[in-house]
Amino acid sequence: MKHASWMALTVVLASSLAAAQSALDVWHLQTTEGGKAVIQNAVNRFMKANPGVTVNVSPTPNDTYKTKLKIAFGANAAPCVFASWGGGPLYEYVKSDQVVDLTPYLQKDQTFYKRFVPAAWSAVTFDKKTYGIPAENTGIAVMLYNKALFAQYHLSPPKTWDDLLKIVATLKTHNVAALSLANKAKWPGSMYYGYLVDRIGGPDVFKNAVLRTNGGSFANPAFVKAGQMIQDLVKAGAFAQGYNGLDYDSGASRQLLYSGRAAMELMGTWELATIQNENPTFAKNVGFFAFPSVAGGKGNANDVLGTVGDNFYSIAKSCKTPDLAYKLLKALTDDQATQDRLADHRLPPVKGLTVTDPLLSQVAAFVAKAPSVQLWYDQDLAPQLGELHKDTSQALLGLTVTPQAAADQMEALAKKLAK
Numbered sequence: 001m002k003h004a005s006w007m008a009l010t011v012v013l014a015s016s017l018a019a020a021q022s023a024l025d026v027w028h029l030q031t032t033e034g035g036k037a038v039i040q041n042a043v044n045r046f047m048k049a050n051p052g053v054t055v056n057v058s059p060t061p062n063d064t065y066k067t068k069l070k071i072a073f074g075a076n077a078a079p080c081v082f083a084s085w086g087g088g089p090l091y092e093y094v095k096s097d098q099v100v101d102l103t104p105y106l107q108k109d110q111t112f113y114k115r116f117v118p119a120a121w122s123a124v125t126f127d128k129k130t131y132g133i134p135a136e137n138t139g140i141a142v143m144l145y146n147k148a149l150f151a152q153y154h155l156s157p158p159k160t161w162d163d164l165l166k167i168v169a170t171l172k173t174h175n176v177a178a179l180s181l182a183n184k185a186k187w188p189g190s191m192y193y194g195y196l197v198d199r200i201g202g203p204d205v206f207k208n209a210v211l212r213t214n215g216g217s218f219a220n221p222a223f224v225k226a227g228q229m230i231q232d233l234v235k236a237g238a239f240a241q242g243y244n245g246l247d248y249d250s251g252a253s254r255q256l257l258y259s260g261r262a263a264m265e266l267m268g269t270w271e272l273a274t275i276q277n278e279n280p281t282f283a284k285n286v287g288f289f290a291f292p293s294v295a296g297g298k299g300n301a302n303d304v305l306g307t308v309g310d311n312f313y314s315i316a317k318s319c320k321t322p323d324l325a326y327k328l329l330k331a332l333t334d335d336q337a338t339q340d341r342l343a344d345h346r347l348p349p350v351k352g353l354t355v356t357d358p359l360l361s362q363v364a365a366f367v368a369k370a371p372s373v374q375l376w377y378d379q380d381l382a383p384q385l386g387e388l389h390k391d392t393s394q395a396l397l398g399l400t401v402t403p404q405a406a407a408d409q410m411e412a413l414a415k416k417l418a419k
Contacts, residue, residue, distance in 0.1 A: 022321055023054040024328055025079035027072075029065040029311065030136065034277055034344035038337060046331035053324065061249050063185045073098055073316075080319035081328055083311040086123030086132055087379035088386055090314065094131055100315040103129045105326050112330060119367075120309035120349035123375050133329045134309025135337075138347040138367055139268040141191045141305045142288040144275075149176065149263045149285075157289035159301075161199075161229065164292050168238045171263055178238045180262035182246035182253035183397060186390035187378050189244070191266050192233070193393045194305045194377045195291040196226035202298035203372040209411075210381065212418050218410035227396045227403025229294070234399060244398050251278070258282050266291065268306060269363045273345035276359075288362070303372040307379070309349045388413050 026043065030036055036059050043055045058079070060068055066089075072078045073093055084090045093099045106113040116134050124132030145157065153174060158164040168178040183189040197206055201222025208216025209223075233239070240262045246252035254271070256262035258279055265271070269288075276283040293301040313332055315325045331337070333348070341348045347360045355361050367373065378386040392409055395401035401409075 078316035132312030177240035180256040182248040
């Protein structure tokens with residue numbers, strides 16, 4: 001009996017010692033005070049419930065984060081828990097066997113799995129296996145606009161592309177730029193391309209080109225016409241000056257809105273939270289509307305570009321304590337974390353939320369009626385194609401490449417990668 005007790009005590013002590021030696025690293029890209037606090041508070045609760053476990057949290061700005069994560073995986077030194085956008089870049093890490101398959105955990109944990117709206121899993125599910133937990137927000141691209149400025153010039157949110165061009169012309173006569181854009185990092189401008197392809201050709205044009213199915217091709221006329229319409233917008237003088245060199249992370253595009261030098265911005269709905277936290281007075285004047293339809297286009301005007309769940313949290317295979325890391329994923333997305341995100345003006349992809357914020361309620365309504373939710377192009381595409389897409393989108397906006405040449409470059413690389 002004494003021997004058995006001693007053995008049991010030894011096991012307990014060994015377990016305690018292991019726990020005491022456990023440390024988890026978490027990398028994420030929430031850099032607003034509210035976003036960082038939600039994660040740190042969840043981590044603090046986790047550490048309190050798991051004595052002896054240390055969690056080191058590293059928030060990093062968006063574009064720096066992409067490079068940091070890429071280097072870490074290349075050196076096989078990824079953190080235990082990391083955030084991503086799902087899609088093509090995450091799939092590259094999955095294909096190189098560097099990400100933990102969460103399917104077995106979720107199959108045993110159905111109550112947790114079913115808390116989330118079904119659409120939230122698509123960006124992190126490959127070959128019927130799931131590699132991430134949706135967490136931060138429902139982020140879709142919408143046209144933000146300054147309601148006071150629109151009222152001053154007797155404007156209404158445009159429903160069609162032609163309506164938008166008329167607004168551009170009207171604002172130009174008052175020395176106000178219609179659109180704010182900070183496109184140094186290239187992804188903000190790519191939203192125009194993604195929406196125009198959808199409105200012109202419907203969502204299947206992009207899917208077929210990516211998957212190389214049904215004769216899909218990036219040389220499809222819808223891609224070429226999307227490029228032409230972007231350049232029409234540039235030539236109409238729609239954008240505030242310097243747009244291809246302005247830095248989004250430093251708030252350059254928002255400053256143009258705050259100062260009244262620009263009236264609209266095509267941006268993800270996370271911008272609503274940022275504006276509400278950064279400039280509550282201006283936030284009272286912010287509204288948003290769907291990207292305009294295109295006459296004769298095949299796309300549904302309710303289709304949206306974005307992600308349901310952005311960001312997603314995954315576990316690297318190099319993590320020595322994956323079971324503990326999974327418990328941390330649950331803490332990062334538990335009921336308290338969900339309520340904290342709501343209070344921070346974000347919309348986690350969780351079922352049955354009570355949403356009192358009118359802007360968030362509008363976002364939820366947008367997603368609920370959307371027949372298609374297309375993941376951001378630069379995140380859906382394989383990394384090489386994603387980079388080329390951003391390069392060609394920026395070049396289109398800079399009028400330094402023709403729409404046909406941009407489409408041909410994408411198709412040539414897609415063919416090469418498909419071999």
